[in-house]
Amino acid sequence: MGDVFVIFKVVTTVTDLDNSFRYGIKTSGVWHRYSEFDLLYQYLLHTYPSHIIPPLPEKKLSTSLWTKMTVDKFDGEYLEHRKIGLEKFLHRVASHPTLHDDKIFKEFLLKGEEWKEIADSTEFRAKNEGFLRGVAASYQLKHCDPRFSELRTYAEELESRINAILKVTQNIAAKQRLTYNSYKDLAKTFSEWSTIEKSLGIPLQKIGHHLDNLEGAGNVLLLEEDVKFCENLREFANYAYSLKDFIRKYELLQYKIELLESTIESKKAALFLMGKPEAGEDVVSTEGSKAGITKMFRPNPQQREARRNKLHQELSEAEEALGPAQSELEQFISEAELEIKRWKKDKFASLKDALKMYAKLQLQHSQQGAQCWEAVKAAVKPATH
Numbered sequence: 001m002g003d004v005f006v007i008f009k010v011v012t013t014v015t016d017l018d019n020s021f022r023y024g025i026k027t028s029g030v031w032h033r034y035s036e037f038d039l040l041y042q043y044l045l046h047t048y049p050s051h052i053i054p055p056l057p058e059k060k061l062s063t064s065l066w067t068k069m070t071v072d073k074f075d076g077e078y079l080e081h082r083k084i085g086l087e088k089f090l091h092r093v094a095s096h097p098t099l100h101d102d103k104i105f106k107e108f109l110l111k112g113e114e115w116k117e118i119a120d121s122t123e124f125r126a127k128n129e130g131f132l133r134g135v136a137a138s139y140q141l142k143h144c145d146p147r148f149s150e151l152r153t154y155a156e157e158l159e160s161r162i163n164a165i166l167k168v169t170q171n172i173a174a175k176q177r178l179t180y181n182s183y184k185d186l187a188k189t190f191s192e193w194s195t196i197e198k199s200l201g202i203p204l205q206k207i208g209h210h211l212d213n214l215e216g217a218g219n220v221l222l223l224e225e226d227v228k229f230c231e232n233l234r235e236f237a238n239y240a241y242s243l244k245d246f247i248r249k250y251e252l253l254q255y256k257i258e259l260l261e262s263t264i265e266s267k268k269a270a271l272f273l274m275g276k277p278e279a280g281e282d283v284v285s286t287e288g289s290k291a292g293i294t295k296m297f298r299p300n301p302q303q304r305e306a307r308r309n310k311l312h313q314e315l316s317e318a319e320e321a322l323g324p325a326q327s328e329l330e331q332f333i334s335e336a337e338l339e340i341k342r343w344k345k346d347k348f349a350s351l352k353d354a355l356k357m358y359a360k361l362q363l364q365h366s367q368q369g370a371q372c373w374e375a376v377k378a379a380v381k382p383a384t385h
Contacts, residue, residue: 057085
């Protein structure tokens with residue numbers, strides 16, 4: 001039996017008339033695996049180093065934020081959460097002022113199985129691959145721009161705060177769900193009671209009906225809360241990973257400069273030492289076998305000259321590489337400043353809308369409860385003697 005996996009259908013509608021003629025379609029539907037979404041993310045990450053790439057939904061949903069605590073990747077609700085997260089990812093990329101116009105992204109929306117080959121043909125991973133291979137998994141910068149240090153701290157705290165909010169709000173939602181389900185049981189009890197009452201029979205049936213409606217409407221609101229509030233917060237918790245990827249690109253550029261500067265300093269120091277009298281000429285004894293050993297391991301003039309030439313070459317190469325590396329970092333920081341401002345503006349608008357939606361939904365919970373009990377009171381009033 002072959003591997004079993006989930007594929008997601010990506011439906012794209014071209015609303016611009018010129019683009020519709022260019023691509024020859026108005027609406028297209030293609031299928032992609034999660035791994036292909038991840039490949040698109042990696043492509044954008046490598047191709048647009050000074051941009052904050054929208055996050056993908058986490059591959060394994062954290063059980064602390066998942067009320068069912070499911071680990072089954074084929075669970076219907078789990079897949080629905082992943083689908084919503086992938087939709088958000090595509091919408092964010094499509095609304096980004098730069099990313100939306102990327103050719104490979106457009107191909108992703110229009111091509112199915114063959115898209116992976118198109119993405120791989122760009123060889124996007126080759127950029128900086130040689131340098132990255134030589135960088136240790138952990139490294140310490142001598143100098144770090146405080147703006148990026150602050151952004152890293154913010155990303156970590158943002159993730160922590162949002163996860164804390166999600167944990168509490170989902171605990172509240174779980175209790176609300178339990179209450180609504182209890183109303184369903186209460187509705188059944190009232191309906192059963194109505195069968196033995198004459199004057200109260202119809203009012204009791206109406207009370208059961210109103211409580212049934214309250215249970216159904218309440219659970220619809222809880223589902224809407226999960227989609228319109230919790231999913232938006234989860235997205236920005238996941239943005240912590242995107243921000244860390246973004247900051248790491250700055251750190252690698254800075255680290256490259258520091259390596260070059262260290263190389264230049266060490267080569268200059270080595271050349272300076274080579275310009276002094278040979279070490280040991282005035283202090284090493286020439287008596288006995290020690291003198292023979294000292295001469296045996298001391299470089300001859302030809303070796304010293306070859307060593308000096310090599311140091312000059314390595315120094316020249318490092319000095320030549322330093323200028324472009326500094327220019328690359330300056331350009332990255334300039335573009336990154338604009339990108340951070342754009343992201344903060346989008347984040348403010350999105351989170352403000354999410355919080356307003358949460359308040360609106362909580363009001364609707366209260367309003368539906370009040371309407372239900374007003375209806376119960378009205379149902380009982382005519383039967384009062």
